[in-house]
Amino acid sequence: MKRRPRRTTPAVLTALVVTAAGVLAATVAVQLILGERPWLDYGALARRLHELRWADLPVVVTGGFVALLGLVLVLAAVLPGKLTVLPLRGDPDSGAARHSLGSTLRAAAARVDGVEKVRLKLRRRTVRVRVRTRRTRPDGIADAVRVAVAARLDRIDPVRRPEVKVRLRALRSTS
Numbered sequence: 001m002k003r004r005p006r007r008t009t010p011a012v013l014t015a016l017v018v019t020a021a022g023v024l025a026a027t028v029a030v031q032l033i034l035g036e037r038p039w040l041d042y043g044a045l046a047r048r049l050h051e052l053r054w055a056d057l058p059v060v061v062t063g064g065f066v067a068l069l070g071l072v073l074v075l076a077a078v079l080p081g082k083l084t085v086l087p088l089r090g091d092p093d094s095g096a097a098r099h100s101l102g103s104t105l106r107a108a109a110a111r112v113d114g115v116e117k118v119r120l121k122l123r124r125r126t127v128r129v130r131v132r133t134r135r136t137r138p139d140g141i142a143d144a145v146r147v148a149v150a151a152r153l154d155r156i157d158p159v160r161r162p163e164v165k166v167r168l169r170a171l172r173s174t175s
Helices: 008-033 042-051 057-078 098-110 141-156
Strands: 085-087 095-097 117-122 126-133 163-170
Touching: 008 057, 085 098, 095 098, 098 117, 098 126, 098 141, 126 141, 141 163
Parallel strands: 126 163
Antiparallel strands: 085 095, 117 126
16 A cells, blocks of 8 residues: 555645636626726736737746746656555555654654653654653663664564664753
C-alpha cells in the first residue's frame, strides 16, 4: 500500500482563481444587464489590450508568469509527493500512517530515562531525533534513544527501514 498525498493546495488555489474570475465576469454581466455602470469596462480593456504588442514588457512578464504558474501546477500534479501511508512487510495491503509512525517513534524516544523533550523528523531514508535532557552527565542517552527507536522500528517493520540519527542537547553545563 503506497498512498500518495492529495494535491489539495494547488487545486484549491486554482479553484479560487477561476471562481474569482467567474464571479467578476458574472457581476459585470449583471451590471450591464441592469444598465448600471460596470466595475470593469470591456471596451476600455479591449482597446488597451489591442494597443499592446507581443514584445511589450507587460505582455512578456504576464506570459512568463502564466507559463511558470502552469509549469508549477503540472509538476505538482506529476511529481510524487511523500507517502502518507508507509508500506509494511508482510501483508501487501498493510501500512502505517506517516503521522502515526512519527508519534510512536517519538513516544519510544521519550520513554528513555533522562529524556525531557523529543523532536522527530521522519524522512524517506532517515529518522532524525532531537533529544533534550537536563542531566549534567548525558552519557549514553543518545545511544539509548537510538536503540529504543531502532527497536520500535524493528517491531513495526517498514519495507524501507530508515536510518536513525540522534542529536542530544543537554541544558545544564558539566562545570
